[in-house]
Amino acid sequence: MSPVLSVSGVTKTYRSGQIALHEIDLAVEKGEIFALLGPNGAGKTTLISIICGLVSMSSGRVLVDGHDIVQEYRAARAMIGLVPQEIALDIFATVEDTVRYSRGLFGRHAAPGHIDRLLRDLSLWEKRRARVIELSGGMKRRVMIAKALSHEPDILFLDEPTAGVDVNLRRDMWEVVRRLRDRGVTIILTTHYIEEAEEMADRVGVIDRGRLILVEETAALMRKLGKRRLSIMMQKRIEAIPLALAGWPLRLEADGERLVYDFDANAPDTGIPRLLRDLGAAGIDYKDLETSRTSLEDIFVGLVEGRT
Ligand SMILES: Nc1ncnc2c1ncn2[C@@H]1O[C@H](COP(=O)(O)OP(=O)(O)O)[C@@H](O)[C@H]1O
Numbered sequence: 001m002s003p004v005l006s007v008s009g010v011t012k013t014y015r016s017g018q019i020a021l022h023e024i025d026l027a028v029e030k031g032e033i034f035a036l037l038g039p040n041g042a043g044k045t046t047l048i049s050i051i052c053g054l055v056s057m058s059s060g061r062v063l064v065d066g067h068d069i070v071q072e073y074r075a076a077r078a079m080i081g082l083v084p085q086e087i088a089l090d091i092f093a094t095v096e097d098t099v100r101y102s103r104g105l106f107g108r109h110a111a112p113g114h115i116d117r118l119l120r121d122l123s124l125w126e127k128r129r130a131r132v133i134e135l136s137g138g139m140k141r142r143v144m145i146a147k148a149l150s151h152e153p154d155i156l157f158l159d160e161p162t163a164g165v166d167v168n169l170r171r172d173m174w175e176v177v178r179r180l181r182d183r184g185v186t187i188i189l190t191t192h193y194i195e196e197a198e199e200m201a202d203r204v205g206v207i208d209r210g211r212l213i214l215v216e217e218t219a220a221l222m223r224k225l226g227k228r229r230l231s232i233m234m235q236k237r238i239e240a241i242p243l244a245l246a247g248w249p250l251r252l253e254a255d256g257e258r259l260v261y262d263f264d265a266n267a268p269d270t271g272i273p274r275l276l277r278d279l280g281a282a283g284i285d286y287k288d289l290e291t292s293r294t295s296l297e298d299i300f301v302g303l304v305e306g307r308t
């Protein structure tokens with residue numbers, strides 16, 4: 001199968017001299033949900049903006065269903081819907097007009113049935129005659145999504161779709177995304193939440209400081225990222241880790257009030273029961289236990305170190 005999106009050797013140096021992307025190569029298949037995962041400043045928005053023709057690349061090539069986004073800009077762009085990170089709308093237009101007008105910009109014939117369905121799917125129907133200025137932030141975001149889908153794109157880009165979004169909108173959004181996927185639409189989203197990538201994406205690309213450092217099926221990546229952290233809150237603060245526990249990879253934090261143990265959640269034996277028994281035997285009382293996934297920063301450090 002030939003990819004619906006093909007990015008080869010794309011670099012970007014901003015006029016400021018900032019190198020935002022180093023030689024990005026990526027192919028996305030039709031109908032995939034692909035998540036671009038990376039911390040702030042990694043280059044996610046830059047890459048999406050280049051593919052969507054909003055930012056010029058310094059070198060490289062992007063094909064959208066075989067159309068070169070520079071030489072065949074209109075053909076390529078017509079296949080793409082973009083929900084940008086920042087809300088940008090004409091605040092005096094009505095919801096309905098905003099969505100309809102956006103479709104017109106792509107030169108598509110009017111399709112009232114399609115627009116009505118979009119408004120209903122995104123719970124905008126009741127507000128369709130309202131002006132954008134009257135809407136809450138969440139509703140404005142829904143309008144941005146409806147607008148991006150107005151011309152029935154084959155590829156939908158969502159840049160940080162759930163940053164600062166409430167639970168209802170998040171759920172509706174994923175519902176819409178799944179329905180689109182079922183219809184064969186390719187979805188590319190950016191996020192800095194691992195959970196989001198895990199929940200939604202078929203494949204994940206990790207981007208760090210302008211480099212795509214890995215592209216993998218979500219399930220395989222999650223296995224790699226199966227590291228968890230157990231935090232043990234002490235009853236009384238301790239000065240040092242007792243000798244009896246020297247065999248454990250423990251760290252003392254929070255001024256001696258917390259012991260931290262990193263473990264692999266996928267391992268047959270996490271070591272936790274033994275550790276807790278050893279703590280008891282060493283006479284250490286704890287008042288609370290907490291497990292959490294290690295942070296994205298830690299994971300990046302791990303990946304970046306493993307790269308050399
Ligand atoms: N218009 C711009 N001019 C100069 N530097 C920029 C511009 N936009 C982004 N950058 C820089 O490029 C890098 C990548 O930014 P961005 O693509 O927005 O990352 P992300 O979306 O992953 O947070 C950052 O260092 C950012 O400061």
Ligand SMILES: [Mg+2]
Nearest residue numbers: 044045085160
């Ligand atoms: Mg961004």
